[in-house]
Structures are given as structure tokens and as C-alpha cells.
Amino acid sequence: MGACGGENEAGSNGGNADDGKITMGFAQVGAESGWRTANTKSIQEAAAAAGIDLKFSDAQQKQENQIKAIRSYIAQKVDVIAFSPVVESGWDTVLKEAKDAKIPVILTDRAVDSKDTSLYKTFIGSDFVLEGKKAGEWLVKEYQGKTDTVNIVELQGTTGSAPANDRKAGFGDVIKADPKFKVIASQTGDFTRAKGKEVMEAFLKANPKIDVLYAHNDDMGLGAIEAIEAAGKKPGVDIKIITVDAVKDGMTALAAGKINFIVECSPLLGPQLMDLAKKVVKGETVEQRVLTEETTFTPEQAKAALPDRKY
């Protein structure tokens, strides 16, 4: 497993709430983006505020590390396990192990594709399909009344992850209604700035006419901006850019006109997660799906929102 909180090794004072304090094992995806950093901070701060003892692990974007972390939390008999699954599939076995050990599981941020929904108590996070649709709707409006082909390149998130699958699907669903929109290249940038830059460089070399970049997160969009500028083009003008997240760096680029539109995805899941954890540990029934509220931003809206942006 990746960087584990020092006190959080297997065999330390486990949970099942006998000392009255809830112990949560949280298996984080990694530290791939500004969004993830803000999400980790929100979870750690909310746990401290709620008096929950948090055991935290960073899987460095690897499913096997997350599975190891979850098994270690089961061995430690924590009261509740929460995790943000790096990819959608392949969780049934470990989730069944948690269920057999009578440890409730909460999914945060990303979904799993398990058919057996009794393997987890609830799922808190965004509607990624809707986020993709919002990106597509902005594009349709932007090119309303125009007939020329619009060449789009897409930087996908981590292959097999719920946000990559769903943001692609939602966007595709909206733009398919108009044949002038053509996705001429689509590749993963793994939600990182470095990979976003690298893949955009390749897109630019292979495609002389790119009108639009749709990046599944701000970080990949920001990496791509570096590649676009290095190629002597103006991001936001020569190539229109749509991203998802609305973290501070993304909003700053949006306010500067280098990004044209951002669909918000809120990382501030900590407080709601701790409330849900308290309820499931008490055995209370909770909603199977808790949706995060989100908006969208134009450059003007980004300028207005930036002074109060917390992440």
C-alpha cells in the first residue's frame, strides 16, 4: 500500500466502537490532481471535527493497493470502511469480505459496478454523466447556427474509472445529435497534469486542425494548455477548452480566458461522509445514493467566485 498514516498499521487499536469512538478506514485513490488533494483535506478535517479516528491510505492510483488497504482495515476491525474506487470493476470479493466481517462500507466520489448493492451501505458523490452532459450542452450552444465541422479532442480520466466512463458517455450523448461535432482523438491522461500535457502534444502533432479540447479534469486541461502554448497556439481562442472540477488553478485559467467553460465537481465530501458514517455505525438506514450539488462556470463567473474559492 502507498503512504499510510504512521499510526495506521494493521494491529493498532481497531474499532467496532467499544471505546465509544468510531474508527474509519479510508482508502484514497491517490494524489493525482488538485481535486484529490482538496478531497483528502476535506476528509481529514471532517474526521477530526467529528471526533472520528481516521486511518488513511493512498493507493497511488492502483486498485491492488486499495484492496490491500481495505483488507488491512478489515483485519484491524475498524467500525466503518470508506473508499473512492480507482476503477469501477473488480470489487465484489473484497466487499464481500467486509460484509462477512460485519463492517459497513461507504463508497465516496466514485461508484463500483457490483450488481449486489448490499455490499455497500451508501454512495456519496457526483453525477458524472450529468457533468459530461453539461460539458456537451455548453459546446452545442457555443456552436449554435454554425455548420462547419468542429474537431474535438478528448483527454479521458483514468481508464476504467467511473468519472472517465461517465463523463465520456454524457458528453457523447449530447453531441451525437449534431454530426458537425467530431471527436477526432480520445485518449487517457490519467487525470494528471503531466500526462495531459504529453497526450495533448501528441494530439497536436497528429491533428493539424483541433477546434476544441474536452478534458475530464482541470489538471489534464492545464497540462494541455502548456502543450498548446508551446505549439504556438492560444488556448481558449485557437482551441476552445472545456474541463471538469473547478479547482483554484482551473478557475484561474478560466478567468484568464485560457479555459472557456468548467463543469464543477465538488471534492468537499468530508462532512457528509462523517455524518453518514455515524449513522451506518449506529445501524441506522441511510439513502443508498447521496448526490453532490454542483454548478458550472464561465470566465465571468470564475472571476466572481475566485476570491472565495476554498480549494
Ligand code: AHR
Ligand atoms: O473522481 C473524481 C475525479 O478524480 C476528479 O474529477 C479528478 O480530478 C480526480 O482525479
